[in-house]
Amino acid sequence: MSIHQKPNSMKAIKFISSLFIVFIIVWGQSVYAQENNNQIEVGYRMTGEIDVQGFSLSRQSTIKIEGHAGLYERMGNDLMFYGWILNGKTREVVWDILKEDNDKFFGYRNSGRFSFNKEINLPAGDYEVYYAAGLDQGNNNNNSFNFGDLLDLIFDGNSRDHDSRRFSDFSMQVSGPENSFMKNDWRKSVDAFAQNAIVSIVRAGDDEFMSENFRVENEIELNIRGIGEQYDDEQFDFAWIVNSSTYEKVWPTEDTRFLKAGGGRKNRLVSEKITLQKGDYSLYYISDGSHSFQGWNVLPPYDPQFWGISIWTDEKNQNKVKLNDKSDQFVLKLTKARNNDYLSQAFKLNKDMKIRVYSIGERSGSSEMVDYGWIINADTHKKVWEFNGRYSEYAGGGDKNRMVNEEIELKAGNYIAYYVTDGSHSYRNWNTAPPLIPDLYGLSILAGNNRDFFELQDAHAITDENVLAEIVRVRNNEYEKRSFTLNKESKVRIYAIGEGTNWEMNDSGWIKSKETGKIVWEMTHRNTDPAGGAEKNKLFDGTITLPEGEYTVYYETDGSHSYRNWNASAPHDQEHYGISVYLIK
Known part of the structure; x- marks a missing residue:
């Protein structure tokens, strides 16, 4: 005997079945989410990159940390796999496998993978969990060149797919009590801080150039925190604060101390308080084409999100400082000089007055300038100013970048400013790291309160x-x-x-x-x-x-x-x- 059902009954059964399946899927995902909301995992992504997750503790709790770390030799350097945990508020490292087990696992530089399983007690708060795979160029190896490594890199060894298979087991899990441990956005703490800062440049990438202008209404104490790249007294990812009227550098000073920031030795941290007088100021930030939050060519710093620069003040002083629009204070600019340039601009002073010459150029050797400027008196043909490399200052980036910021007094009359470059290292064609303010590569003049007595003119018309x-x-x-x-x-x-x-x-x-x-x-x-x-x-x-x-x-x-x-x-x-x-x- 066969049983036949009406078409409407069949549709109803199919609909109920579909609902049941959807319910099971949603319920399963919900149970899975609940079961895993008290656990996060970070691990290997790619050499030079970090993986990061965040969690919060509603009260003091014991958390469990387990996973795998290790190292392998690559091109004469140690490729290290490791993790650490950062306090989101204090930005301090609360746990680090390199410090925890360095003597046991990393001290002898033996290649291989090892497991770890730890429990630590942490107070309530927000935390960030990091895992990195990076080259350690600061070890005591002889950094010997291995031709096999080179072939491995050329044909397969540095490919994402190959490394992903080879290093997929390198990871770290962090878990805690269900009634205390909660996943959160790892950007949360830094984003909240940045919103309340005067200026905050965080997670800076490669080839960045940014500036912000602010006005100080009354003497104020400012907090500065930044992490950047510095090597052998050369700065590559860094910031300066200058007086907007004179372009004199007010920070960093000779007293500023750049500390180790963890990871590679070129990672440097600055954290200090400074006092600024009433006036207008400009913050400049620049990064070169490698080693940043975008990707690290050595071990990253412990607080990679703060790669950049941040300025803030105490709540009671917030009404003393505010951002303002940028205004060009220069009365003459021979800037953005390219290779083999010969720039000139005539000007007239309608009274005896002081002018400030700001010039950035290239030094070759101990004091000889190859990109430089000068000013002549067009009436007497006498040179009244020249870029002197012997008395120049470091302009940021490569050591060859030099700058002069000098106030000179000139008689009323006609003048011509010149700037020349050789065939290498110039604006947008740098053969080493650029200066801090690449747009001002060349010669510029500030006239201050006397700008109404400064007049540009055609040299041919003199x-x-x-x-x-x-x-x-x-x-x-x-x-x-x-x-x-x-x-x-x-x-x-x-x-x-x-x-x-x-x-x-x-x-x-x-x-x-x-x-x-x-x-x-x-x-x-x-x-x-x-x-x-x-x-x-x-x-x-x-x-x-x-x-x-x-x-x-x-x-x-x-x-x-x-x-x-x-x-x-x-x-x-x-x-x-x-x-x-x-x-x-």
């Missing part, structure tokens, strides 16, 4: 009523002449720049009398001085007395090294490459 004849900005293979007349015996100033090699002049000028056809003055190797830049740049700046009469000024160049076509460093007064004759009244 004229001198005493000019008798002028042949300037001379190019390759040129032969030019100008004439002038003296109505009486007169004293004249000759200002000439040319090229001289092997005791001969390649680009030079001379003056002839129209009446006699004889040369009355000639530029020679013997009567010239260095003109700045390459050794072959030569300068004559002197006076002679000429009788009444008509004269012709000549200037000739060969096929290389001339205005805007230099085959070596240009002379300081590039705009006057050639010859100028002035009447002295």
Whole structure:
């Protein structure tokens, strides 16, 4: 006998069955979640990366820590697998397998995997659990090169899939009482802190450049905490605070101490209080292209989330400081200088005044600058300021980055600022870590309260009523002449720049009398001085007395090294490459 059911009955049974299956799945997931809410696990992800989870304890409790750690040799360094626990509020390490079992498991640097099983008692609070796999370059190995390691890296050894299979057992589990232990967001503590800070740059990645401006209404005490990369007195991921009006560095100072931050020895921690006076300030932060929260090329610091810089103040002082909009205080900028640049800008001072020159450049060797600037008086052609590497300061990044921040006093008149670079290490084309403020690579001028008396102008428009004849900005293979007349015996100033090699002049000028056809003055190797830049740049700046009469000024160049076509460093007064004759009244 067969039993037949009505279609509606069949649909009802199917619907009830579906509901039952969904219920079982949801119930199972709920039970699983409840059973695992008092346990978290972190483990190997990839060499140079960290895995992190968070938990909270509602009261003082005993937690259990178990898992596997170990080390393997790779390219002469130890590849270490280990974990630690951080207090979310105090940022202090409350447990670390490296400290706990270093003598037992890591002290002898024996390759392999080991298990651990610990119980520790912790007070109520928020905690972060970390697990890392990283290279330890600070061990006492001879760091011998292993060709097999190299082949392993090239063909398979450093691939994500290969390492994932090989190191998948490296992990750590943390659990606690169900009525006290609770999973939470591992970002929770740092995010809450950052929201209440004046400025907080956390979890900074590679190639970051950030700045914030703030105003201090009254003298204030600030807290500073940051973790960055520092090696052999060079800073690669770091921060400065400068006075926004003068760009003088106010922090860090000579008294600032950078402490070990755990992990690789180049991880450095700063945590201190500073006092700032009323004024406007700028915080700058920069990181290079490796070793950051984005990925670590040696062991990470113990508090990787604080990779960056944070500034905050006590609650009672919060009304004394506030963020403000950035305003450009510079009146002249020859910045973002690229390779083989020759930048210039003329300016006029409408009264005797002080200006502040801020310049960043590149030093080669002990004191010789290869990217640098200078300022000349356009009326007298005298150099009034030059970037002197001997008196420069470290500008951050690679040691070759140097800076000068100098206040000088100038008379009213016309001036030209110059900046030159060689063929390497420049803005967005660095061959070592960039300076702290890469956008200001070059030369800039601040005028403070006198900015209304500072005026930019076109160098070509600067004229001198005493000019008798002028042949300037001379190019390759040129032969030019100008004439002038003296109505009486007169004293004249000759200002000439040319090229001289092997005791001969390649680009030079001379003056002839129209009446006699004889040369009355000639530029020679013997009567010239260095003109700045390459050794072959030569300068004559002197006076002679000429009788009444008509004269012709000549200037000739060969096929290389001339205005805007230099085959070596240009002379300081590039705009006057050639010859100028002035009447002295």
